[in-house]
Amino acid sequence: MSRGAYEGNPAARSHVVDRPAYAELVREHYRCVYALCLGMVFNHEDARDLAQETMLVGFQKIRHLEAGERFRPWILQIARNLCIDAIRRDRATRQRLVRLTQRGREDRPEHTDVAWAVEQLPRELRVPIVMFYFDGKRAEAIADGLNISRSNVYKRLQDARTRLYELLREDH
């Protein structure tokens, strides 16, 4: 079964799911899943675990992908749900996300300036900018994945860049 079968062909509902075809989907979409998870939880280890879990859950549930439904938004929805569950469940993650807003610039080493600045962004700006840089700088892919309009993505990216510009140039 080719990858196209997952991208809208009713054969996606078949109970015979081809492992190599899904492996191809993993190669293509893992980065955007990872970027979304990183944007949500802003911790590389957690994002890695959640991205892997997302792809494995997707493999188990691929039979339920509706005919005509595209894989990318579907798998990103799974990732978003898992991230929200993880944030709710994991008190440490919640506390860390709360601390992000309280942490001063002096608390981090010089070389993590950019990461620190991205951390400070609100989630609706952080997720698109992280996805932009971690998944091939494609605004249309972000719009597709987050199920929002392309102009909305451009607006968020613009706001995120403006805020980052300010954060990176604030006085110590």
Added chain:
Amino acid sequence: MDAGCGEIRKMMVDQLNGRTSADAEEAIRLHVAECEACQAYQDELLGDDRLLSEWAGREESGMTAGIERVIGLLDAVWEQPVLDTRRAGRGRLRLQGAIAAGLLIGVGLAAGLAGSRALSGPHGQAAAGALSPEARAAVIEEVLARVRGEIEQSGTVVRQELRTEVAQQIEKVAADLDTVLDRDRQWLASTLNDMEQRHRTDRASVHGDLAKLARMTETEFARTRQYMVRGPYGGGEVRPREGGERSSSRGQL
């Protein structure tokens, strides 16, 4: 910065986001040739863009490893029952088990390959029966990481259960306290009632006694007066008291 600078800077940001046109690029080029401030701004934006790209690039190897790991685990996970997202907590446990099993198999295979390669070397016989130190360290590290994860998750569940239990106990104690307080309130009300009634009875009784005493006093007073005016025999003489001059003088009056 003149009025056009704001527009040009917006175009610069759009350009970085991949939304640009030949006209916009030409406008930017012409503007920065004239405006040093916008030239500096563009340089800074490009610097930020480079830093962000480098930051993402540092994770590239981690992402590649993640992809390979997921692909390696697909077979192990496929045998698991389909997960229900509403029960993601339990599902996650099963997935973690599968991930741990897959990792062990993967690392074991890697170790096996390393072993078979070692067999063809000069120290092949010695190495044949043992895991390479790197493989062993990797196995131990993975197992420890998974065990740590499971313990953390179990800890979370236990904490939640304890919290629920404590909340239930607190609710029960509060309900018991309410009952006790209600009982005490009722007892107090009834005692106050009794006291009030007793007080009323006592007051009535005291009033009665006082009235009786007043009547008796009045009678006694009248009798004394009569005695003093008429004497004990009703004839007006006063019976002299023994050895009392005042009595006799009063009798003469």
